[in-house]
Amino acid sequence: MHSKKQAAVKYYVGIDVGSASVRAALVDEFGTVVAHADQPIQIWEPQPDHYEQSSADIWAACCLVTKKVVCGVDASLIRGVGFDATCSLVVVDKQFQPLAVNCEGQNYRNVIMWMDHRAFSQVERINATQHRVLSYVGGVMSVEMQPPKLLWIKENLQKSCWEKAGYFFDLPDFLSWKATGVTARSLCTVVCKWTYTSDGGWDDSFWKMIGLEDLVKDKYEKIGNHVLSPGESVGKGLTPEAAKDLGLPEGIAVAASLIDAHAGGLGVIGADVKGHNLPCENQPITSRVAMICGTSSCHMGVSETPIFVPGVWGPYFSAMVPGLWLNEGGQSATGKLIDHVVRGHVAFPELQSKAAASAHSIYTYLNSHLDLIKKSLPVGFLTVDLHVWPDFHGNRSPLTDLTLKGMVVGLTLSRGLDELALIYLATIQAVALGTRHILETMQAAGHHINMLFLCGGLSKNPLFVQMHADITGKPVVLSKEVESVLVGAAILGACASGDFASIQEAMAKMGKIGRVVQPNHEHRRFYDKKYEVFLKLVEHQREYRSIMNSF
Numbered sequence: 061m062h063s064k065k066q067a068a069v070k071y072y073v074g075i076d077v078g079s080a081s082v083r084a085a086l087v088d089e090f091g092t093v094v095a096h097a098d099q100p101i102q103i104w105e106p107q108p109d110h111y112e113q114s115s116a117d118i119w120a121a122c123c124l125v126t127k128k129v130v131c132g133v134d135a136s137l138i139r140g141v142g143f144d145a146t147c148s149l150v151v152v153d154k155q156f157q158p159l160a161v162n163c164e165g166q167n168y169r170n171v172i173m174w175m176d177h178r179a180f181s182q183v184e185r186i187n188a189t190q191h192r193v194l195s196y197v198g199g200v201m202s203v204e205m206q207p208p209k210l211l212w213i214k215e216n217l218q219k220s221c222w223e224k225a226g227y228f229f230d231l232p233d234f235l236s237w238k239a240t241g242v243t244a245r246s247l248c249t250v251v252c253k254w255t256y257t258s259d260g261g262w263d264d265s266f267w268k269m270i271g272l273e274d275l276v277k278d279k280y281e282k283i284g285n286h287v288l289s290p291g292e293s294v295g296k297g298l299t300p301e302a303a304k305d306l307g308l309p310e311g312i313a314v315a316a317s318l319i320d321a322h323a324g325g326l327g328v329i330g331a332d333v334k335g336h337n338l339p340c341e342n343q344p345i346t347s348r349v350a351m352i353c354g355t356s357s358c359h360m361g362v363s364e365t366p367i368f369v370p371g372v373w374g375p376y377f378s379a380m381v382p383g384l385w386l387n388e389g390g391q392s393a394t395g396k397l398i399d400h401v402v403r404g405h406v407a408f409p410e411l412q413s414k415a416a417a418s419a420h421s422i423y424t425y426l427n428s429h430l431d432l433i434k435k436s437l438p439v440g441f442l443t444v445d446l447h448v449w450p451d452f453h454g455n456r457s458p459l460t461d462l463t464l465k466g467m468v469v470g471l472t473l474s475r476g477l478d479e480l481a482l483i484y485l486a487t488i489q490a491v492a493l494g495t496r497h498i499l500e501t502m503q504a505a506g507h508h509i510n511m512l513f514l515c516g517g518l519s520k521n522p523l524f525v526q527m528h529a530d531i532t533g534k535p536v537v538l539s540k541e542v543e544s545v546l547v548g549a550a551i552l553g554a555c556a557s558g559d560f561a562s563i564q565e566a567m568a569k570m571g572k573i574g575r576v577v578q579p580n581h582e583h584r585r586f587y588d589k590k591y592e593v594f595l596k597l598v599e600h601q602r603e604y605r606s607i608m609n610s611f
Contacts, residue, residue: 070559071138073130073308074549075122076320077145077231079103079175079355082121085543086129086138087550089559091570093541097128104169106162109180111173115150115158118171118231119238119305127307139559140313141239141298141306142291142552144323144545145231146174147253149209152234154226161213165220171231172209175356175392175453179208180462182215186270193255193266198372200460204392205253206230210272210283222274228283230254232317239302239314242295245284246316251376252388253319254283258377261287288316289382290326291555291563315556320545321388322380324352325360327548328513328539330381330567336576338535340511346384348511349499351528352545353518355396357491359389359457359498361507369505371458372498382563387507389457389498394491395518397452397466401487402426407480414477427523429481438583439523440489440530446470446482447590448490449597458501459598467597488524492531493594499532513537515544529579531587540572547571 070089075082080103086095099121104112122143130138149172151159158170172178183203187194194201201207206228214222229237230249237243250256255266264276279285288294294314303310318326329350333341340347350360362384366375375385393400402408402422415425430439452466468483495512503509512534518524519538529536541547551566560566 068137071133072550072553072557073126073138073141074546074553075126075141075143075235076323076545076549077101077118077122077143077235078320079146079173082118082125083543083546084122084125084129085546085550086133087547087570089554089570091541091547091572093543093546095129096543096546097125099125103173106164109177110162111176112161112169113148113171113173114168115152115170115234116168119235122235123305123307130307135309138308138312140315140553140555140557141308142315142549142556143232143235143239143317144320144549144552145235145317147204147206147249147319148173148231149206150229150231150234151213151221151225152227152229153224156226159221159224161217161221163217174204176209177203177454177462179203179212182211183208183462186211189269191266191269193257193263195368196255196257196374196376198374198457198460199370202373202456202460203462204456207255207270207272211270214272214274225282230319232319233284236294236314236317239298239306240295241299243284244286244288244294244316246290246318247287248290248318248322248379250284250287251379252322252373256287289378290316290318290322290380291552292316293556313553313556313558315552318380318548318552321352321358321360323548323552324358324515324545325350325380325548326551326563326567327541327544327546327571328515328537329360329362329571330564331513331539331571331573332568333537333573336573338511338537338576343510345381347508348513349502349509350513350515351495352516353394353514353524354516355394357391357394357495357516357518359495359502361387361502361509363387363507367506369458369502369507371460372502373457381567387502389502391450391491391494392456393450393453397450397491398484398487400452402480402484405480405483406475407477410477411480423521426481426484427521429477430485430523433478433481438580439485440527440583441586442482443486443489443590446486447593447597448483448486449594449601450487450490450494457498464598464601467601469597485523488527489531489590490594491524492527493591495528496532496591497594509534511535511537513539515539515542525577529577530583531591533579533581533584535579536577537573538575538577540574544571
């Protein structure tokens with residue numbers, strides 16, 4: 061029995077709103093996930109490229125999962141709450157009631173999802189302006205950012221939505237408002253998705269040039285004129301109503317939020333690597349890239365000075381790590397693409413039944429099946445005659461071409477499980493080759509990258525991880541806690557509580573390294589050749605498009 065009473069452990073709640081589910085975790089001050097819960101949320105797809113959600117459905121899921129993870133815990137030990145979410149657009153009226161973002165007038169569907177591409181013509185017009193703010197998004201704005209979506213609403217839902225709108229929130233900011241009643245926005249969201257700059261704020265000339273001068277007239281009240289740094293405490297903490305909804309005490313600190321990928325970056329990129337014999341051990345975190353891989357993938361690299369990378373978003377000052385510039389590469393469909401390819405194959409029912417019979421997930425079963433058919437070859441070499449270009453949902457980085465399509469070269473008439481396993485492998489390799497393309501572009505612009513830090517759902521797949529190590533030629537670090545995005549959200553809550561002096565201090569203490577996956581350098585020549593073919597695929601696509609466009 062200890063003679064002295066041990067200090068009580070402090071806890072923080074991290075809440076993450078992904079594309080298809082809401083998750084919450086209770087995380088202690090050492091970065092250990094003590095409890096975890098998740099709840100699916102609904103997605104509506106009323107027509108192609110239109111993806112919508114409900115802010116009421118999302119908040120209800122946040123409350124449900126939070127109550128689950130704090131159940132039975134002494135509430136006095138819970139010190140702060142942090143939110144992260146997809147960069148989806150939430151629209152409410154002047155009384156904060158949901159407004160329809162659709163022609164059907166369904167008010168509960170008041171969220172345009174991040175992956176919604178309805179504003180294609182609007183973003184083309186915005187990019188044609190070549191306004192100076194575009195230099196901070198890699199030179200070309202993405203349809204997944206908020207200005208084109210706002211312009212689409214004005215042009216298509218003027219009476220029913222635009223004129224009635226009181227506030228346009230990025231989803232992470234909607235959640236902090238819902239928790240505190242304060243409409244402050246996070247520097248992360250407004251800088252990364254709305255063209256706000258940390259030194260100059262909003263640029264009136266941009267909004268006037270693209271036809272959204274209405275937002276300037278009310279001094280940006282609708283999109284945010286009070287901006288806080290991520291992790292900064294919002295208002296007076298949880299309101300009585302929000303506290304009751306979430307099952308937490310009133311007044312608990314609530315942090316200015318982050319976009320989900322940035323929370324994942326926060327959860328892994330600053331981890332203490334001492335004693336792991338890694339090339340980045342005695343180097344600043346600017347030598348690392350955090351890759352958050354789920355439905356889509358984001359590649360987060362930081363620098364001490366601004367680096368302008370063609371086709372890669374940023375540089376954004378203090379958008380993720382205070383005091384550092386952020387560049388963000390990305391792939392719009394990765395986990396979603398792998399799922400699409402596997403489930404759409406004619407042999408999928410056979411895979412499903414065999415995986416169920418073996419009590420394994422379909423992806424664990426596919427990985428095992430590849431080991432069976434590889435014979436004496438390394439698994440990756442099975443795709444010597446099968447190649448995939450992965451832009452089934454357009455290219456976000458580094459080509460910034462929304463019109464690019466997916467390609468598969470090397471198909472046969474075979475329809476069995478072997479062929480399904482091969483196309484699955486080739487798709488994973490294509491995603492990794494896309495990552496290499498992004499990293500090489502960042503390095504050519506001035507980044508010095510020697511390590512990949514992976515988190516997110518796809519990081520649980522050992523084949524996905526090994527292919528990224530082999531194809532990029534860089535060691536891959538996996539965090540001790542698989543749910544790094546939730547740890548990142550909890551780090552925000554920890555900072556808002558005042559328990560840590562800075563985000564950097566919290567990252568170092570709460571971010572933990574698990575396993576390190578080394579590249580197999582003997583396979584380098586094979587993947588160099590695969591990469592050559594990969595780059596040729598997009599050349600050929602552009603060539604045949606040029607031919608057809610002349611018709």
